[in-house]
Amino acid sequence: MRMRHKPYAKPELAACPFYIADPETQRGAWQSAFAKPQPLILELGCGKGGFAARFAAAHPDINYLAVDYLSDVLVLTKRRVEEEYEAAGKDSGNFRLTALNIQWIDADIAPEDTVERIHINFCNPWPKASHNKRRLTHPRQLMQYRAFLKPGGEIWFKTDDDELFEASLEYFAECGFSLRFCSRDLHADEPDWNLRTEYEQKFATMGVPIKALIAVKEELPEKNGTV
Template structure:
């Protein structure tokens, strides 16, 4: 569904202290920006912020970089984050940096010195047409880029409702030197703990569609 244009979105983001307007400016300097030595996790395609708001509020000892492309959706994520932190009694959002950036060009804003510990890819576009497969966020074309800034022993947590994308992604990970550390075709029936549901995950679960989930470990 196409999100309607929101005239207030860009001004509100510009006034937000945890919104980063020029992500490439901090390439190689994200730890410096957070001003601590806590591990950094990255969400690719944060959407309306359901997942990242929960993660950030529950894990103040972890820094989060949340990326999406549309200002309209990021503005909704900003509001969701602020609301969640207020509910949790956290006075300021210091461990999340929100930004608009083309994920296909993620290597423009991160490099090997950024040492990302974990990447979350939640319900990305499956790009089912063969001609478009290279646009998948789990495609080898993208994994090569992630490997430059994902630390040795770092993980990619991947969720999807799409069977074909899931099976193809397993192959992409294995072909690029990742070890499948955990895998299930029905996350909610698996007993796995520590995974916060996303907006799409909640919707698909209500429709009876199981969430496929894996953890891919980078062994450099």
């Protein structure tokens, strides 16, 4: 379903202290955008921000960068973050929000930004074969993430889509990631660390098993003297 245009979105985001209007200017210096240097966690496709707001507010010892593409979506994240931090009585100095095209994320995040973890929650499965390269877990994307993900850094991935999950297992293996955790029914024996998103709760209510994995960046094998 197409998101309804919100004419107030861009002005409201422009006035937001934790919104970064020009992410390309922060490339290589994302830590300077936060109140203080801390381990950096990145969420790709934050949507309406329910997960981002709760996770970041609950972990003041990390810096959290949430990204999506449309201002009409990001303004909803902005409001959720404000509500969550106000309820918790905390300052949003460890949270930043920006709009960028994830397909070309290396234009906005550099290797020296050193991301510790990436969250990808219920992204578009792009089921048509001709659209597979748009998947956020496609090798074309994973190799971009590897450039700024620290050695041993992790990607936490959740989806309701069976085909996307099975394909992603192959993608991660192909791109030099090992699995620290893998479940095709996350809620059957739900880990204490799982924070349910709105989509996740919706699918769980419908009886749809949630698939999840934690992939760890390993060193790529050398080929002909190069990595």
